[in-house]
Amino acid sequence: MKKLQSSSGARSYISVAILGLTSFTFYEILIYLYPSVYWYDAHVRLGLRDQILLGHWLPLLQAVIVFISNISLDLVVLRSFLAMVAVASVTSMFFLAKRLFSDTTALIAGMFLAFNMMFVALAIVPYPEVIFVGLGLISLVLLDEPVFSRRFYFGVLAINLACLTRYEGWILSAIFIIEGGLKLFSKLNCRSAIWPAIKLALLLNLGPLLWLFIGFPDSGTVFDRLKSIVAFEVMTSTPQLQSHLLSRLNFQHIQQFSSQFFSLLSWQFHPEFLILAAIGLLFALFNSASKLPHIRILVFLLLDWALLAFLQPWGFGNLRQPFILEVFLTLYAAFGLEQSLWWLLHRFSTLIYRGKILQWILPVTMIASIILSASLARSSYKFVVETSREPDFIIPSKVGNWLKIRLTLSDGILLLTDDLFQPYALAAYAQVPFERVLDDRLDPQLIQDSLDKVLVVYIIELYRSQENLSQPEKNLLADLKTGNIPSKRILVGQTYVWIVQANELTRLSIKHTQSDYDTIAEPFLVLQKNMILSQEIIRTSYAE
16 A cells, blocks of 8 residues: 555656646746736836845845846846746645645646646746745645644745745734644643744744844834835825725725725636635535644635735736735635546446446546646736737837847937836846936936946837927937937837937936926835836836
């Protein structure tokens, strides 16, 4: 029997290795065919790829970007690395499902997650969600080990890294602290349990504590820092935080949010998977020998939903809102499929020779899983294709790649843009430091000083509407079009690039008005770069 179990286990590991290779190949095909990075936060991170600390954004993903960028500035390298991280997250799902259910459910859950639409979309661009769920899933496996065992300490590492990836990790950490403390006090007397409980709380809070005390040390007391984090997440100022929360404590808001949330969930996750997930969750809660892991997951998901409902700054239609819920629903959808087919085959046992039922269950289950996974992959492919072709992303991609092979150290870049996002995107694709991209957010003297140091200037039209340009930008564009400034115009993709000798732009002045600054919320200050990463760009990103 042991030999049989060992053989079965080896086959399951071979299967998950094949799944990992298949999913990685799928991600690489998408990266190769559709090289435009999509969504706004990703370009901000890429544009500032030499900095780890960006305001109140947790640092782990940015640390990965900085590390890979020091090896290569090619976005394919970074995206391929993120695809490998996604495969690791799929493997984490496999181990959690294997621990909670069976090898078959584990493989199905891995398949469903690997080809889930939002998982695929987030797997190949720099967003923290995929890293977070991988760390969260493996921490659910390892922190279920005996407290202070060797595997438990690996779980401590995983949960603290998760806490440095997304703030939802702090919720998961609090759940384990409360649960572990209750276990300690139930097994030991009160005096004996105090120190182990304190040790447990400190271990599981190392990431949050490190961030609170080192991440931004000039924010006042710990309570002030917590408030500033919440204010940052909800995109409001700290004095307005209370009114922001109170405005959401009403039935109408909850109803509107819930309706939009579950509409997104149904679209992204597909109704058939929602049905399977409901079946799997019911089976897990009522038929599992150990219900605690499922209750723990359910509590985490409810708290995460409440966090989104009451604190979220995004529009109700933000595509990433249901993602973490989708990940765990994937786990239960896999279990629901296995249990449903097992039940159906046994119901037809009067028509099928009972001794053959066990031979039918596995192949039928795997065929159904492959068919469902193929439908997920098709939706994922279509979503990535459509998203990567959006003008906001594909236009700077084409211009940046065109500039990348032409720019020299004696060349300058000047943007005519009405969007805070575009300079970051152009810096990412052109593979130049962010401070080399000049636009009207910067001080006029800084622009002039930069132009005085170059020989040739590439002036790039990256705006949605010419009416939204500042008056100096309109004047410059008019001078270029009328020939008052000698230049060469080239059509790159869907936009124009003007090549101008720098001495033709002497004393160029692009000035701000006070109203320009009134639209910019509390910024990320990067003084050494003389630039502003405003919360407006983040708000625009979340609205997508």
